[in-house]
Amino acid sequence: MKIVKAEVFYAAVPYIPAIRTYRPDEHTERPVPLVKLTTDEGFAGWGEGGRGQRVPVEALHRWLGVDPLEVEWATVGIPFEPALFDLAGKALSLPAHKLMGPKCRDRIPVGYWSCHMAPEDTAREAAQASRRGFRHHKLKARPWDIVAQARAIGEAAGPDYQITVDPNFAFETLEQSLRLADALAPYPIACFEDPFSWKPNFDGYPEFRRLSSIPLAPHMGRAEDVLKAVSLGAADHFNLDGSIGRARHMAGIAEAAGCSVWLQTAGLALGIRSAYGVHVAAVIPNATEHSDLHFVKEHDLLINSPIEPQDGHIIVPFTPGLGIEVDEGALRRYCVGTLAAEA
DSSP states (O other): OOEEEEOOOOOOOOOOOOHHHHHTSHHHHHOOEEEEEOOOOOOOOEEOOTOOOOOOOHHHHTTTTTTTTGGGGGGSSHHHHHHHHHHHHHHHTTTGGGGTOOOOOOOOEEEEOOOOHHHHHHHHHHHHHHTTOOOEEEEOOOOOTHHHHHHHHHHHTTTTTTEEEEEETTSSSHHHHHHHHTTTTOOOOOESSSSSSOOOOOOTTHHHHHHSSSSSEEEEHHHHHHHHHHHHHOOSSSEESSSSSHHHHHHHHHHHHTTTEEEEESSSSOOOHHHHHHHHHHTTTTTTTEOOOOOOOOOOOOEEEEOOOOTTEEHHHHHHETTTTTTTHHHHHEEEEEEEEEO
């Protein structure tokens, strides 16, 4: 079996209206590359890259003539890694997670996501997410209104609807982070993700853990940073990104230190990487926190999609490959550019 065609489709899919109010043009400024690898036996695998990522034509030509079953899939990286797992799984009639390692769970905990928005808008999103089956919400937070946001979410979605607070370092200092942690004590805060900068030596993070009951969860993409964090006692959980090989390595370090993780192998994705992220989370033993999959685009480019939450979880697909089919009609509607190489 050989790959005979490699294609890229750049998709500009708008956010749902609530997010579009705050990020109106990002989808056109940073389109997402979707790749399709087709073999001489008629199998096709789909992958997805990051916002604004460009795929050079040379990268497509490198796949022509390659047998996808002879590739080290876990080392390829985005956007081709999901496509290869999808392609190999279809060729072998196996779900992608069977090619990644032993499955640890049948259901993946997932959370909803909001950009920073006014508390009343956040509350409406939380109420809608709760009706859709989410039990957890990750917020892009700012110090001036995070308490108002938490209060509004509780009123809209109920007292058991959990919140991950992600300021992207905007809480700035240990002292302000502790003040906000105290103010948020009445609300179900799952953790603070990156409340203030941990670079280069996690200054303040061990002190926060000692003085606050709210867990800390740095967002990381390098194994050496995870190792430093656990050696300094600077984390309770981790948000990990990157390919499955890198995520598994980082998660193993965290597991040895007794830390659970969640995975951001998808992020603000269009569905293909969301499905891929479900498979990855299924095979990492300590990936027990709510994964970042995000459900905030007006179309996820999938049909027969299994990635809709049920009681805060997504069922791991069991059909071959990633377990999804791409709605190519929708892809044509949102496509803003293509690239192809063919043997």
